[in-house]
């Protein structure tokens with residue numbers, strides 16, 4: 071079998087490509103290898119830090135299933151389940167409510183074959199269907215969760231210049247990948263960019279994630295049509311802000327973005343404000359974004375951790391306390407990470423969003 075073409079070779083052959091295409095190709099290659107999620111890997115996510123994270127989300131979904139009138143079946147969907155930690159913890163809680171557990175029709179949206187295999191293992195024989203995209207999830211009431219999924223979707227970038235918005239590209243210079251700008255301004259940019267971006271000073275980079283907007287609109291339309299709730303947890307500011315947030319992480323450290331594409335995890339900040347506007351226009355109520363720490367505290371993370379600690383040996387007790395701290399402390403993941411829920415228009419605020 072011939073080796074897949076490297077990004078350097080593709081760009082040398084085709085010419086510079088938009089940052090969006092670069093990020094999409096690099097991440098597809100990265101996740102195809104199985105993605106090094108976890109302490110031993112490149113980065114760690116909330117469900118990998120503590121089982122309590124997925125357990126609380128399981129309880130949250132159960133509460134929202136009841137608000138929906140306990141539909142059977144209900145499509146329980148996770149976008150980008152990684153190694154399957156969140157879905158396994160969530161289902162363990164769901165199993166305590168037999169009617170809910172029976173109603174769950176499980177759908178996992180995952181493009182990486184290697185990660186699908188890990189997820190299957192984590193499910194331990196529980197039936198599920200895998201899809202390449204949300205479009206393939208059958209119609210019907212929906213309970214959807216996505217943790218650190220939106221930040222992996224490819225962003226477009228533009229730089230503000232005297233004569234307009236130049237799209238940021240990745241080309242080859244001196245035999246190495248290098249950022250470049252489109253030779254002409256992009257006349258389509260002003261219509262796409264968030265209003266906070268329009269006023270960016272000259273030279274500043276702004277971002278927009280077309281895939282995330284298209285996905286959020288589809289999920290919102292589904293909820294408006296068939297009922298349901300969607301919960302997004304990710305990192306980014308609460309309000310749209312100009313700036314270059316593209317970053318690469320390898321072995322828990324920032325890595326050069328253009329060096330060894332496909333060998334590091336590429337992410338960009340999620341623009342919650344812009345996505346909330348898109349969801350609202352598509353016909354749903356939006357709750358949040360709210361800091362992950364405050365949200366988890368309102369859901370009872372401290373009590374649940376104390377209950378686990380009371381039954382744990384000292385080493386485990388210390389690790390449990392430390393993990394909760396990591397999820398909720400403002401200096402760690404508590405503030406940078408946000409949660410945002412989409413709900414039917416007439417829905418009361420879901421748990422955690424009562425006082426925003």
Ligand SMILES: C[S@@+](CC[C@H](N)C(=O)[O-])C[C@H]1O[C@@H](n2cnc3c(N)ncnc32)[C@H](O)[C@@H]1O
Pocket residue numbers: 097101105107115116117118149150151152153155156179180181182185202216217218219222223
């Ligand atoms: C950062 S990981 C998050 C893993 C998991 N949610 C967690 O919290 O541990 C991103 C996940 O999304 C998947 N993914 C990335 N881009 C995707 C896409 N366009 N369509 C479907 N899955 C995608 C990856 O393969 C991976 O499972």
